[in-house]
Amino acid sequence: MMRYSRTCNIFRVWRRFSSISAESVPVTESITNDIFRTNESNPVNHRVEHNSRFYSISEPVKKQFFAGGGLPKEYQSLSETLNGLCIMVRKPAIELIHYLNKTNFDAPVLRYVLYGKTGVGKSLSLAHIVHYGSSAGFVLVHVPWVPKWFQYVKVATPSSVHANKYDQPIEAVEWLKHFSTQNGHLLDKLELKTSNTYTWSKREVTAEGSPLSELIDLGLNRAKYATGCIVALLDELKKAASSKQCRVLVVIDGFNSFFSRKSNVIREDKSMVLPSDFLLTDALLSLTRNDWNNGAVVVSVDPSAHPPELRESPLPRYLLGKTGFEHLDPFVPIEVQNYNDKEFRSQIDYYIERNWLQQPKARTDNGRAELSFTSGKHPYSLMRLVAPY
Amino acid sequence: MAALREVLIFNSKCFRGVRSYFCSSPAFQYSSLSPNNASSNVQKLDFEESDTKRISKAMKSYMERAKIHDNFIKEQLHQYNIGKRHLANMMGKDPEFFTQHDVNEAIRYLFPSGLYDPRARPMMKHPDEIYPKRKAAEFDMNGRPFHSLFYTSKPNYYNLLHDLAVKFKQLDNHEDKMIYRGIQDQQASELFLFGTDWVSKESVESVLLESLTDSQYSNLIKTMERFAQHRYAVREKNFIMQFRHQLAAQTEIQKIPELMRDESNRPFTTFSARRKRSNATVKVIGEGTGLISINGEDILYFKRKQDKEQIIFPLEFCNMLGKVDVVATCEGVGMSGRVGSIRLAIAMCLRCFVDAETIERMRLAGLLSYDPRERERKKPGQPGAREKFTWKKR
Numbered sequence: 001m002m003r004y005s006r007t008c009n010i011f012r013v014w015r016r017f018s019s020i021s022a023e024s025v026p027v028t029e030s031i032t033n034d035i036f037r038t039n040e041s042n043p044v045n046h047r048v049e050h051n052s053r054f055y056s057i058s059e060p061v062k063k064q065f066f067a068g069g070g071l072p073k074e075y076q077s078l079s080e081t082l083n084g085l086c087i088m089v090r091k092p093a094i095e096l097i098h099y100l101n102k103t104n105f106d107a108p109v110l111r112y113v114l115y116g117k118t119g120v121g122k123s124l125s126l127a128h129i130v131h132y133g134s135s136a137g138f139v140l141v142h143v144p145w146v147p148k149w150f151q152y153v154k155v156a157t158p159s160s161v162h163a164n165k166y167d168q169p170i171e172a173v174e175w176l177k178h179f180s181t182q183n184g185h186l187l188d189k190l191e192l193k194t195s196n197t198y199t200w201s202k203r204e205v206t207a208e209g210s211p212l213s214e215l216i217d218l219g220l221n222r223a224k225y226a227t228g229c230i231v232a233l234l235d236e237l238k239k240a241a242s243s244k245q246c247r248v249l250v251v252i253d254g255f256n257s258f259f260s261r262k263s264n265v266i267r268e269d270k271s272m273v274l275p276s277d278f279l280l281t282d283a284l285l286s287l288t289r290n291d292w293n294n295g296a297v298v299v300s301v302d303p304s305a306h307p308p309e310l311r312e313s314p315l316p317r318y319l320l321g322k323t324g325f326e327h328l329d330p331f332v333p334i335e336v337q338n339y340n341d342k343e344f345r346s347q348i349d350y351y352i353e354r355n356w357l358q359q360p361k362a363r364t365d366n367g368r369a370e371l372s373f374t375s376g377k378h379p380y381s382l383m384r385l386v387a388p389y
Numbered sequence: 390m391a392a393l394r395e396v397l398i399f400n401s402k403c404f405r406g407v408r409s410y411f412c413s414s415p416a417f418q419y420s421s422l423s424p425n426n427a428s429s430n431v432q433k434l435d436f437e438e439s440d441t442k443r444i445s446k447a448m449k450s451y452m453e454r455a456k457i458h459d460n461f462i463k464e465q466l467h468q469y470n471i472g473k474r475h476l477a478n479m480m481g482k483d484p485e486f487f488t489q490h491d492v493n494e495a496i497r498y499l500f501p502s503g504l505y506d507p508r509a510r511p512m513m514k515h516p517d518e519i520y521p522k523r524k525a526a527e528f529d530m531n532g533r534p535f536h537s538l539f540y541t542s543k544p545n546y547y548n549l550l551h552d553l554a555v556k557f558k559q560l561d562n563h564e565d566k567m568i569y570r571g572i573q574d575q576q577a578s579e580l581f582l583f584g585t586d587w588v589s590k591e592s593v594e595s596v597l598l599e600s601l602t603d604s605q606y607s608n609l610i611k612t613m614e615r616f617a618q619h620r621y622a623v624r625e626k627n628f629i630m631q632f633r634h635q636l637a638a639q640t641e642i643q644k645i646p647e648l649m650r651d652e653s654n655r656p657f658t659t660f661s662a663r664r665k666r667s668n669a670t671v672k673v674i675g676e677g678t679g680l681i682s683i684n685g686e687d688i689l690y691f692k693r694k695q696d697k698e699q700i701i702f703p704l705e706f707c708n709m710l711g712k713v714d715v716v717a718t719c720e721g722v723g724m725s726g727r728v729g730s731i732r733l734a735i736a737m738c739l740r741c742f743v744d745a746e747t748i749e750r751m752r753l754a755g756l757l758s759y760d761p762r763e764r765e766r767k768k769p770g771q772p773g774a775r776e777k778f779t780w781k782k783r
Contacts, residue, residue: 369679373679373710374698378689
């Protein structure tokens with residue numbers, strides 16, 4: 001680690017940049033001696049040249065954006081072992097960054113769908129986009145893993161806001177905390193205000209024109225109204241974005257879970273509560289509709305977000321089903337594939353440099369060929385292959 | 390070996406006193422003196438006279454048994470020959486040129502059998518192949534054995550060892566002569582033993598018509614081994630070769646298939662293999678980049694690490710990991726069986742792409758041999774194949 005920081009110090013280039021119009025600033029790339037790393041730690045500047053290179057995310061950044069989720073658990077623990085979170089810059093993320101930089105924010109929001117087999121790198125690409133979004137000045141609406149809201153619901157109560165829908169008080173509070181951690185400073189800066197009055201009960205009212213942070217605080221303190229707060233919050237953000245007060249980036253991992261037919265909540269009459277019966281589903285589906293502008297929606301669909309019976313194909317049309325597909329259509333599909341040769345080589349180099357691969361054979365071409373063959377160049381399989389357990 | 394056997398097998402006329410190969414002492418010393426015959430020098434071969442008077446009960450019953458057996462064999466042979474002609478007629482073939490192979494084919498056609506063991510299926514063979522050979526009469530009319538070593542109970546075996554001792558002496562004498570004459574004869578005796586191995590115990594038993602214990606057999610082989618290592622053993626080459634059999638060359642057993650060419654002129658070869666109720670067909674294409682496809686999916690078709698390692702084993706062994714493409718289809722119950730069959734098929738295909746030395750290394754590594762292990766049957770009265778129910782003392 002010491003050697004790495006020293007090399008970093010030699011090559012580090014300090015730059016100031018405007019967060020919104022990133023594309024206009026020329027990029028002077030600084031690459032270390034190690035060809036699998038890049039010093040460019042601002043994702044706004046990531047281009048094709050940075051492909052298959054690792055960029056590091058500092059500890060405070062990681063805590064701010066991913067404390068409430070967003071990084072796969074195993075990857076997170078591995079990064080703690082390897083002494084620093086590094087994410088590989090790959091084609092899907094670069095493609096998305098390019099599109100987001102070039103978006104016409106006056107047009108209705110574009111929906112991007114990342115798809116691919118389980119374990120191929122979608123969540124990490126989304127994490128990369130989350131980091132980008134914040135660096136580029138977007139307000140982040142980030143749902144780290146949707147199935148957690150439906151497969152492992154702790155408590156579900158009938159909604160106070162909507163008659164036939166269900167609340168998830170604990171999950172809602174958790175998410176509001178995550179939202180405020182990610183966006184706290186930005187919200188203060190933007191000074192967004194509510195456009196409606198929200199009456200929660202006889203005594204609790206959020207008046208029109210009150211700052212959004214008040215709405216969030218109410219949700220954090222009163223779990224009963226947390227879900228309602230989220231609905232209101234997302235509604236406000238949509239309006240604010242459309243009226244050009246802020247730019248919103250919606251990032252949702254496991255979007256197809258909204259359209260799955262299972263949850264772990266069962267009513268007294270033994271009937272299952274479907275994801276479509278939850279209020280949060282409505283809120284997020286409303287946000288992912290293309291009836292607003294000045295924002296972007298990046299979503300991933302994963303077979304593992306569905307129960308085991310529905311995991312036959314990784315393709316969006318199958319995973320979203322008819323309702324989901326019609327909801328998202330038209331969208332930009334972006335496939336996330338297995339590692340190509342360059343990315344694979346770079347991943348192995350990283351593991352070797354971090355002393356995670358300790359056999360001398362790993363450094364030889366034969367060893368790399370063996371790893372490549374046995375893992376099928378599948379990112380998750382490679383990680384499990386070289387794991388010690 | 391065949392020559393030796395011919396000498397040992399006699400027909401039924403033998404017990405009339407014809408001198409055998411193994412008879413070391415002349416019969417006339419032991420022939421019975423007929424009371425009417427005064428001159429003892431003349432060899433009297435009129436056993437007819439002494440027959441009726443001196444034959445013992447044991448001898449009589451022995452002769453009867455031998456006669457019955459002989460007649461039986463004759464009858465069987467007659468039946469066999471007639472049966473062969475009938476069979477030829479049935480199959481519409483020429484009876485004169487109806488070989489044993491044709492007989493086997495006919496029997497297989499007329500009596501189709503689903504039995505597992507080949508020995509349990511119907512067969513029609515020459516009586517010599519079915520009924521075990523018996524030794525000819527070992528003693529004469531008066532019960533005196535022909536062979537001097539008869540009372541060792543394995544005369545042929547011990548006679549063989551004695552022969553060896555005699556030949557040893559002869560070779561030593563020859564060597565002494567050579568040394569005396571000053572001739573340095575460098576006759577390499579190992580050369581003529583190459584590619585052959587000692588015959589098995591069963592073969593020796595069938596030639597000597599005596600059953601041997603394991604230690605007797607190993608004693609014989611050791612003696613022959615020492616004999617073959619003599620400097621001038623090559624003089625007794627024919628004798629030694631009677632006890633050696635040719636080893637089939639590996640290259641003759643497994644024929645390496647030809648490399649074919651596909652549309653894009655890339656060399657490829659196909660092989661089908663089995664393992665444990667599963668089978669696989671694999672096509673290995675040269676000039677490749679290390680792609681692998683199993684039933685249309687990539688290597689992650691197999692979820693377990695051990696399965697993936699099985700597939701990689703032959704490719705890594707031959708250093709062909711990134712050099713060939715593999716297209717496999719497999720079917721059958723069980724991942725382990727499928728993986729084993731794919732591995733064997735890949736190894737068999739790779740023979741076309743590597744040199745002879747690597748093929749030999751593969752063979753030694755066990756990559757080219759079919760694994761015959763199957764799931765053992767569950768037996769009644771037990772929960773599994775070997776597992777027993779809890780044993781209760783009372």
